Amino acid sequence: MSKSKYQEVLSRIPYGVSVVTVGVGGIENGLAVSWLSQVSFDPPMLMFSIDKGHYSTDLLEDNPVFVVNLLGEDETKIAAHFARQSMAGDDKIDRFPWHAAESGCAILDSALAYFDCEVTARHEAGDHWIIVGEVKDAGVLNDGKPLTSLHGLHYTR
Numbered sequence: 001m002s003k004s005k006y007q008e009v010l011s012r013i014p015y016g017v018s019v020v021t022v023g024v025g026g027i028e029n030g031l032a033v034s035w036l037s038q039v040s041f042d043p044p045m046l047m048f049s050i051d052k053g054h055y056s057t058d059l060l061e062d063n064p065v066f067v068v069n070l071l072g073e074d075e076t077k078i079a080a081h082f083a084r085q086s087m088a089g090d091d092k093i094d095r096f097p098w099h100a101a102e103s104g105c106a107i108l109d110s111a112l113a114y115f116d117c118e119v120t121a122r123h124e125a126g127d128h129w130i131i132v133g134e135v136k137d138a139g140v141l142n143d144g145k146p147l148t149s150l151h152g153l154h155y156t157r
């Protein structure tokens with residue numbers, strides 16, 4: 001099947017848009033993520049899929065912790081900012097107010113809610129890694145409706 005056909009049909013799947021933050025101790029970074037799912041109640045676990053080639057993927061390998069920040073419907077600019085490719089030395093994270101979770105990863109102050117996670121497994125899946133994380137802490141920060149693919153945001157290549 002052609003890549004364009006696959007991506008066209010993929011864009012029909014409704015999903016939320018989050019910023020997953022990675023890296024601790026001065027090398028914090030984040031990326032827009034929509035390939036994310038909850039996978040277990042007990043222990044509480046989430047998973048998301050990350051391109052093997054992202055800078056964030058290297059940071060996650062060095063420090064196997066991450067925070068999922070659920071964005072609100074008025075946060076398309078934040079999603080677009082974190083969808084920009086970065087590299088070592090960029091300070092993508094400091095554009096928006098944040099504070100450190102227990103893991104050290106960034107919680108965006110404007111997010112609707114967050115999950116602070118420790119990586120428990122990593123599975124190879126084509127050009128991505130499926131990252132499974134145990135939720136160590138979570139919280140609701142702000143009221144609001146979620147940012148979703150219905151706002152025209154899609155993960156394409």
Ligand SMILES: Cc1cc2nc3c(=O)[nH]c(=O)nc-3n(C[C@H](O)[C@H](O)[C@H](O)COP(=O)(O)O)c2cc1C
Binds near residue numbers: 030033034036085092
């Ligand atoms: C709506 C949207 C959803 C995205 N979802 C994912 C995703 O689930 N996994 C992924 O690896 N990249 C995803 N991306 C792409 C990354 O956000 C983008 O490549 C980013 O530049 C990577 O950041 P980095 O270069 O700082 O590591 C998405 C982009 C957009 C616009």
